[in-house]
Amino acid sequence: MKRDTRIVHSGLHPEKQLGAVNPPVYHVSTVTYPTIAAMRAAGHDPFNGMRYGRYGTPTSQALEEAVCDLEGGYRSVSTASGLAAIAGALTALLKSGDHVLVADSCYGPTRRFCDEQLKRNGVASTYYDPSIGAGIADLFTPETRLVYVESPGSLTFEMQDVPAIAAVAHARGALVVMDNTWGTPLFFKPFEKGVDVSIQAATKFIVGHSDAMLGVITCGNHDLWHAVKTSLAMAGVCAGADEVYLGLRGLRTIGVRLQQHQASGIKLASWLQTRPEVVRVLHPALPGDPGHAIWKRDFTGAPGLFAFEVKPCPSSSVDAFLDSLEHFSLGYSWGGFESLIIPASPGITRTAKPWEAKGPIIRIHTGLEDPDDLIGDLVRGFEALRLNS
Numbered sequence: 542m543k544r545d546t547r548i549v550h551s552g553l554h555p556e557k558q559l560g561a562v563n564p565p566v567y568h569v570s571t572v573t574y575p576t577i578a579a580m581r582a583a584g585h586d587p588f589n590g591m592r593y594g595r596y597g598t599p600t601s602q603a604l605e606e607a608v609c610d611l612e613g614g615y616r617s618v619s620t621a622s623g624l625a626a627i628a629g630a631l632t633a634l635l636k637s638g639d640h641v642l643v644a645d646s647c648y649g650p651t652r653r654f655c656d657e658q659l660k661r662n663g664v665a666s667t668y669y670d671p672s673i674g675a676g677i678a679d680l681f682t683p684e685t686r687l688v689y690v691e692s693p694g695s696l697t698f699e700m701q702d703v704p705a706i707a708a709v710a711h712a713r714g715a716l717v718v719m720d721n722t723w724g725t726p727l728f729f730k731p732f733e734k735g736v737d738v739s740i741q742a743a744t745k746f747i748v749g750h751s752d753a754m755l756g757v758i759t760c761g762n763h764d765l766w767h768a769v770k771t772s773l774a775m776a777g778v779c780a781g782a783d784e785v786y787l788g789l790r791g792l793r794t795i796g797v798r799l800q801q802h803q804a805s806g807i808k809l810a811s812w813l814q815t816r817p818e819v820v821r822v823l824h825p826a827l828p829g830d831p832g833h834a835i836w837k838r839d840f841t842g843a844p845g846l847f848a849f850e851v852k853p854c855p856s857s858s859v860d861a862f863l864d865s866l867e868h869f870s871l872g873y874s875w876g877g878f879e880s881l882i883i884p885a886s887p888g889i890t891r892t893a894k895p896w897e898a899k900g901p902i903i904r905i906h907t908g909l910e911d912p913d914d915l916i917g918d919l920v921r922g923f924e925a926l927r928l929n930s
């Protein structure tokens with residue numbers, strides 16, 4: 542089956558629901574059983590069918606089946622947010638005394654989880670330069686159990702050589718867990734590149750409409766899935782029924798949405814490269830970007846999330862730029878239909894190797910508006926920046 546056909550049909554079972562195309566939204570805590578024998582039987586297999594709302598429903602299982610199919614894994618687990626998926630996977634797969642290697646460019650709250658919660662759990666974290674590749678071998682200790690990859694990082698867009706990192710990790714008996722939210726289940730196939738567990742902050746492109754928090758952890762084999770699902774079930778982690786439904790609904794159009802996010806993002810990024818106010822554009826799909834060769838080798842596309850560096854100027858000039866925009870909204874997150882913009886300070890948390898920029902960094906999520914309107918908005922922004930410099 543080709544990709545776009547999978548997007549439409551994965552996880553759909555109309556024959557089980559009176560022919561309805563989409564699964565019903567099971568709003569459920571209690572499940573009742575006709576007999577005590579049926580109740581006991583459900584207890585033997587709690588993660589299939591429906592035993593109790595927290596363990597999963599046909600709605601959450603439909604989303605998990607569809608995302609798993611697109612990512613190319615064994616089986617998925619849905620969670621209440623992307624961060625819950627990251628925290629849940631790391632908690633499930635690490636124990637006291639273990640050591641984890643984490644990309645220095647990772648999402649900020651992931652870093653905080655490692656520095657505070659994993660540390661409290663007795664797990665030590667070491668951050669690695671995202672450009673390290675096979676050189677990551679030098680950072681392994683006898684306790685290293687896991688490498689946490691995010692490629693590219695969602696503020697600096699540095700690409701990582703995931704297959705090289707995975708080869709080193711596997712040779713040393715360690716797992717590779719990846720935040721694949723930027724790559725989406727369409728543009729990067731984690732299990733073909735050596736990843737063992739892939740995480741989607743489904744809040745972004747899967748939901749796609751900025752109206753729900755959702756995460757999905759996809760595991761490459763039964764043992765990993767069982768370990769993750771059991772740990773999350775023990776901790777009471779599950780996704781809400783309506784959020785799961787919004788994820789399923791969003792997923793059916795992710796292919797066409799991403800086409801436009803991608804095309805408009807590249808148009809904006811290429812235009813920004815021509816602006817005299819811009820030092821550089823951080824977008825791995827642009828030829829000349831330091832990560833372009835890896836992106837071209839390992840990815841089949843790029844969503845419209847990227848950043849650019851402005852020539853050094855007072856912070857009030859950047860504020861004037863941001864305040865003058867009419868189509869870009871100031872807001873965190875990404876992946877929705879609307880364009881977003883934020884100022885970013887990616888260098889401040891880095892510890893493996895300094896990440897330097899001479900001027901301010903601005904991150905853009907390119908939405909589904911007409912890209913010419915978005916460019917017109919940025920023209921307005923640069924004019925405000927010039928007047929306030």
Ligand SMILES: Cc1ncc(COP(=O)(O)O)c(C=O)c1O
Nearest residue numbers: 622623624648695722742744874
């Ligand atoms: C790269 C990345 N991973 C994970 C998350 C967390 O997702 P959520 O907001 O659903 O918790 C985010 C959120 O911005 C993100 O940018």
